[in-house]
Amino acid sequence: MPLKIALAQINPTVGDIDANVRKIIAFSCQAKHQLGADLVLFPELSVTGYPAEDLLLRQDFVIQARQATVGLASRVPHDLDVVVGFPELDEAGNLYNAAVVLRHGQVLVCYRKRALPNYGVFDEQRYFSPGGQTCIFDLQGVRIGLAICEDVWKPDTVADNKTDGAELLLVLNASPFHAGKIHQREAVVASQGRTLALALVYVNQVGGQDELVFDGASFAVNHHGEVVYRAEEFQEELGVVEYAGGQLQKSHCAPCYRAISSEYKALVLGIRDYVKKNGFQGVLLGLSGGVDSALVLALAADALGNERVTAVLMPSRYTLEMSIEDAISEANALGVKYCVIPIEPAVAAFSAMLEPVFAGADRDVTEENIQARCRGTVLMALSNKQGSLLLTTGNKSEMSVGYATLYGDMAGGLAPIKDVPKLLVYKLARYRNGVFPVIPERVLTRAPSAELAPDQRDEDTLPPYEQLDPILELYVEQDRSAAEIIAAGFKAEQVLKAVRLVDSSEYKRRQSPPGIKITSKAHGRDRRYPITSGYQGDKLGHALDADTKQSTAAE
């Protein structure tokens, strides 16, 4: 008889132990009764969801999670092995990132994660002590090992399982998405399988959690390192693989994922889960006629359905007629309701109120920011009155250089494209138009403008995005210095300007809403810079004067 192993790619809610347990029971029953599985494998820390952050420091939380995990044993089919992850508190007060095998109404074995990631978005050493040994158990004569996420990236840890007799390794994961990550994961795991002649079954969490999106994309590789099963990405799924004759058998394989569609789906799921898990009925956003808000509108409508999205047009004297036309046609193309609230009365009121104190002062970015903040106030008023979530429409290029107004266009509860560089915004917009056209071509071809001053263009203030985006990728994502970036062939003036703007706008980013991480390094918990910093890079920066922190051109 082949051994049937089910892969339960579930979408838990962080902290909602009851709901997660109900989901685990439902998937377990389905695995047994519909798929005839002998074992079902759930993601890392499936009982609590991942990452639970400082909830893990609360004793009541970890006690409740343990009780729920032990209690699960009697609530799932007894003739099914159920492998779930939970935080395990030992009697000495140490906490482990653990997994148990439940069998016949009891806990059969418990494994403690050995490799605890503490880089990037991960803080596992803040919470957990490392485990020190393998955990091999027997099911119908097959020797099975357990590993949790980071463990499988460590050749030694995987090899220990082979040494200790495992022929099959089950891996529980909560591995967040970023571009290229899915292929990287398959490559690493396949390499371990091939090198050690070991079969591996890899189940990943799916779903959005604040800044992170988990893509699922679970898979299995055989002793030769061949992918024999691949789940769909960005959705819950219960799959099954068979292990027979010492081999993992070829099963269903979803086609390889396309980078651009993975990124689009990541953003859609990130929005949908943030809205759903935080109990909002719908969202609203300011629609300017520019490409950023056009993309966010399409993402929101795709995530929630058009009836749960409201667009708000807030023209000023600097808004071109073309922008209003394009915004309206975007809303109409998606069937999204919109309203128009011109901001001139509020702008005029502030001008009059400030006139006595500003008397004689030249017009500068202050007046631009007032417009943006009038829009922010209108949007937040609608959000408060309707209980809708305000989506912020700024992209990663803007957030990196601080080309945005704090409390203005940065206002909102979620910033869906905060980790999407401007050039990728265009690509995603074209990808979406390829499915069904919703964004007018003109929006994709005209020069970007904040429309806060006459004839304004982003390029008046910033390097062209074709230059800026690769510079930012090297500086923000790859931690390269200005000197290295210049040596790579970029213009010194543009590099120094970009680097200076990134450094001096950390205070703005610190107050920005959470975004959805889709690159290898996102602003937020992924990239943790001090606001107060005297670092001038490799001294090249001295060529330009440092602005004070709150008067950067873009603010």
Add this chain to the structure above:
Amino acid sequence: MPLKIALAQINPTVGDIDANVRKIIAFSCQAKHQLGADLVLFPELSVTGYPAEDLLLRQDFVIQARQATVGLASRVPHDLDVVVGFPELDEAGNLYNAAVVLRHGQVLVCYRKRALPNYGVFDEQRYFSPGGQTCIFDLQGVRIGLAICEDVWKPDTVADNKTDGAELLLVLNASPFHAGKIHQREAVVASQGRTLALALVYVNQVGGQDELVFDGASFAVNHHGEVVYRAEEFQEELGVVEYAGGQLQKSHCAPCYRAISSEYKALVLGIRDYVKKNGFQGVLLGLSGGVDSALVLALAADALGNERVTAVLMPSRYTLEMSIEDAISEANALGVKYCVIPIEPAVAAFSAMLEPVFAGADRDVTEENIQARCRGTVLMALSNKQGSLLLTTGNKSEMSVGYATLYGDMAGGLAPIKDVPKLLVYKLARYRNGVFPVIPERVLTRAPSAELAPDQRDEDTLPPYEQLDPILELYVEQDRSAAEIIAAGFKAEQVLKAVRLVDSSEYKRRQSPPGIKITSKAHGRDRRYPITSGYQGDKLGHALDADTKQSTAAE
């Protein structure tokens, strides 16, 4: 001849390696030439400042820090041992939190920190590998060991130094302030000295760095665990102790610090350094006539001098005459210039603009928030135009329960009293009035009100602060559950309300400006909660309906 050891309690700037090196040279010269010291001890990571956060992931940064450290050897007096901290990158690419002894123009020895804190505000395991051994060196026949901060809290690590022959232990520190921390530090170190019959010299960084303030408060204990030297707190200082006849001799001891004055000084230094190190000329703040803004005004004037502070009064129809009178007398008492900008025109403009979309809807917190956001917009306009830093005046009690308006009274670059609970706000105000009266008595006795609606009082919405503050201390600082807090004697209704408000306002805190940590657990990098969380505590919370995240009463 006694051995003369100088304690250089310096205030470095994170990232400004050149300036920190110049300061180290100046203090070293003074130690040699004015104090006749044989050795001068600097704080942990003194070359880069602490904490440098993700700057430490930049190769250019750590290379520059190493070059500066090695270069120091030839720039300090050659007949003086100089002990400084720096991040040490080894050839395998591992980074250590290290300290070197510079002597005769060269690096004599290098020690690598063994205990790396990764809790609370600390993320050292994100950056550093641990060292594995002691580092003992000889100076004039005295065997001296080195330790770095967390090391000295580990009895085994300290004992290793004694075992390996040290009679004197030099400890480099960057230990941030919170209430009670100074006495805790002295007690732990004195206990190590007494237990092991070891003399210890403890030098701490001083100065503000974003959310943290380092108090200095350096000290030395002899073999009997007696404090024989104590520096002033919250200021740079160069002290000296003598080691003779196998004993650390009694030296200058500042009087024991008083809790309330330490807290006040911490806030003053936190403001001063944030303003100075970020290059602002001055600050402004909204002055309401309430106690919070009154305290922030006094702190700012004490930190910067009254001529660098501007107060802005922004009355509305709900502002009592008494509030305006009190605000003016506060500004006058401190000699701070003020302006008055009534917000009614902007409020009226927004009301008219929103009337068509709000038609028929009841008045609710939306209208209160609009007033707060009009004030935020006025203040930010002044900040932008003048290049001044806007100080936010919300306290910890409000921030904990979300009783504040995002982009309204929460707008600003620094929130000085964000970690000060309301009852402590009153205590600090009375303490300041005890030095010289600047806050009218009436401000300290009238019921707190946001003045955003007729006859509004905080107690209409929140439990009285006498109840709320201790509940919040148990929940936020001590991670106790609602059930435990109720069992401790607090009213269930108040506890459940407070807990629910804390949980549902995480999204607001995530967008709040940095505050200055003065309690054992501050909101910010110290307390890291998910925004999206389904955790309902110990189920008691189910008794109350959960609001959606953006329509909490206070917002």
